[in-house]
Amino acid sequence: xxxxxxxxxxxxxxxxxxxxxxxxxxxxxxxxxxxxxxxxxxxxxxxxxxxxxxxxxxxxxxxxxxxxxxxxxxxxxxxxxxxxxxxxxxxxxxxxxxxxxxxxxxxxxxxxxxxxxxxxxxxxxxxxxxxxxxxxxxxxxxxxxxxxxxxxxxxxxxxxxxxxxxxxxxxxxxxxxxxxxx
Numbered sequence: 080x081x082x083x084x085x086x087x088x089x090x091x092x093x094x095x096x097x098x099x100x101x102x103x104x105x106x107x108x109x110x111x112x113x114x115x116x117x118x119x120x121x122x123x124x125x126x127x128x129x130x131x132x133x134x135x136x137x138x139x140x141x142x143x144x145x146x147x148x149x150x151x152x153x154x155x156x157x158x159x160x161x162x163x164x165x166x167x168x169x170x171x172x173x174x175x176x177x178x179x180x181x182x183x184x185x186x187x188x189x190x191x192x193x194x195x196x197x198x199x200x201x202x203x204x205x206x207x208x209x210x211x212x213x214x215x216x217x218x219x220x221x222x223x224x225x226x227x228x229x230x231x232x233x234x235x236x237x238x239x240x241x242x243x244x245x246x247x248x249x250x251x252x253x254x255x256x257x258x259x260x261x
Contacts, residue, residue: 083239086232090149093229097146103139107132127208134210138218145225148233172237179230186223194220 114128147153160168194216196202202212 082235086235089228089232093145093149093225096225097143097149100139100143100146103135107135107139110135126206127210130204130206130208130210134215137215141215141218141222142225144222145229148226148229169237173234176230176234180227183223183227183230187220187227190216190220190223 110128110132114125117128118124160171163171194213197213197216202216203209204212
């Protein structure tokens with residue numbers, strides 16, 4: 080019961096992070112539009128727009144990983160996966176989890192080392208604008224932690240809650256499956 084509550088709290092955290100980050104894409108569009116107008120209408124390009132856009136975009140995409148996992152919208156081999164029964168999918172999810180844990184553990188470990196070194200060196204981008212890079216390095220570590228925690232939560236819920244129905248996806252009445260195929 081405690082694990083299920085923890086899993087739901089992790090999911091709620093990733094949902095909030097996803098909602099908070101979503102406007103970042105709108106900000107990227109505004110900055111890009113501002114840069115284009117400044118450059119081509121006023122012949123006065125900015126020094127900062129593209130670097131800031133890259134930083135916002137990378138932070139938004141990285142930190143949105145946990146939310147994508149929560150909503151089950153990560154890219155996967157749906158072409159094969161959706162042909163299995165829910166119980167078989169559940170077994171595959173649990174059986175492949177050590178590989179994912181290893182990958183995410185490596186991301187956390189190496190990301191932590193990179194972030195710590197970046198902070199220690201006060202790492203900045205090269206150029207006239209020269210923004211600090213350690214913010215994105217730290218965002219990478221936080222993102223890896225959020226995805227790791229969401230993956231743990233997903234596995235806990237997969238183990239604790241069996242699939243709702245055992246019918247084969249091809250035997251459904253035409254409703255969309257988790258991957259969007261019919």
